[in-house]
Amino acid sequence: MRNLNEITQKIIGCAIEVHRNLGPGMLESAYQTCLVHELKNANLKVKTEVPVSVIYKDIKLDQGYRIDILVEEKIVIELKSVESITEVHHAQVLTYLKFAKMPIGLLINFNVKLLTKGLKRFTLQ
Numbered sequence: 001m002r003n004l005n006e007i008t009q010k011i012i013g014c015a016i017e018v019h020r021n022l023g024p025g026m027l028e029s030a031y032q033t034c035l036v037h038e039l040k041n042a043n044l045k046v047k048t049e050v051p052v053s054v055i056y057k058d059i060k061l062d063q064g065y066r067i068d069i070l071v072e073e074k075i076v077i078e079l080k081s082v083e084s085i086t087e088v089h090h091a092q093v094l095t096y097l098k099f100a101k102m103p104i105g106l107l108i109n110f111n112v113k114l115l116t117k118g119l120k121r122f123t124l125q
Contacts, residue, residue, distance in 0.1 A: 014038035019115040028081040031110045045072050052100050076105040097124050
């Protein structure tokens, strides 16, 4: 099993490769398809559109919440192609981490000139 930091660095490298080739201004779905391709080529285990149930007290809500990409059953990736990231986007990633019981989340906004400005790493610690 690879270290979570190594996996995270590999994911970021793949995202940079996608951004280098496509640039900003594309639809989120295009970035998702290309990033999944790169992640699989990097020999990472990848799942897309992973359902997440929300638990409220004793009620399980299956409301269609989905993780964009789940890597190695441990790292949540939420993709965006928006003008700017807001606190709601941060809350979305943290909510997915909480309910999916995952240790690390990455929020990646491809609609930026330099991808490092569109990356944010989250943990629940």
